[in-house]
Amino acid sequence: MSEEYCTGAASAADVAKIGHSMSTSRPVTVLIRELGERIAAHRLSQNLRQEDVAQATGISRSTVARLEAGGGGTLDTLVRVLQALGAEDRLGALVPDARVRPLDGRPDAGQRKRASAPSPDEPSGAASGTWAWGDGE
Numbered sequence: 001m002s003e004e005y006c007t008g009a010a011s012a013a014d015v016a017k018i019g020h021s022m023s024t025s026r027p028v029t030v031l032i033r034e035l036g037e038r039i040a041a042h043r044l045s046q047n048l049r050q051e052d053v054a055q056a057t058g059i060s061r062s063t064v065a066r067l068e069a070g071g072g073g074t075l076d077t078l079v080r081v082l083q084a085l086g087a088e089d090r091l092g093a094l095v096p097d098a099r100v101r102p103l104d105g106r107p108d109a110g111q112r113k114r115a116s117a118p119s120p121d122e123p124s125g126a127a128s129g130t131w132a133w134g135d136g137e
Contacts, residue, residue, distance in 0.1 A: 033070030040068040042085050056084040 025031075043053055050068070054061040057080040067073040067081060082088045 029070065032072065036068045036070040039081060039085070042087060043068070046085065048085070053081060053084045057081055 043050070050061045050064045054064050057064075057077075059077055059080060063073065063077060064081060067077055079088065079091065082091060
């Protein structure tokens with residue numbers, strides 16, 4: 001990992017959440033094998049041979065075979081193979097863009113306001129006739 005990621009301000013809760021999700025998810029070897037199977041199925045659906053993908057990507061046929069078998073590979077190899085299969089647009093689905101947050105588009109997405117105590121001119125809860133705990137007795 002690069003230094004910028006290692007020195008980030010992750011809280012203990014964030015680290016615990018990541019550790020928990022990793023311990024409850026499927027093993028990495030299973031995920032890699034399934035990804036390789038999907039790549040092979042996508043290649044076959046386009047009626048391409050491993051040799052065709054290898055020539056299009058500039059990598060060896062054995063590297064393509066190893067990737068499809070779940071034997072590992074590099075990110076460079078994965079991206080090249082997905083480009084050769086016309087599936088590079090699906091790379092964005094692997095990891096969501098952290099800059100895009102669902103609530104950013106709301107109209108009141110400006111600066112958050114802090115809670116403050118009522119001003120001396122405002123009556124407080126029970127004195128103003130608003131409901132407060134214990135009023136029902």
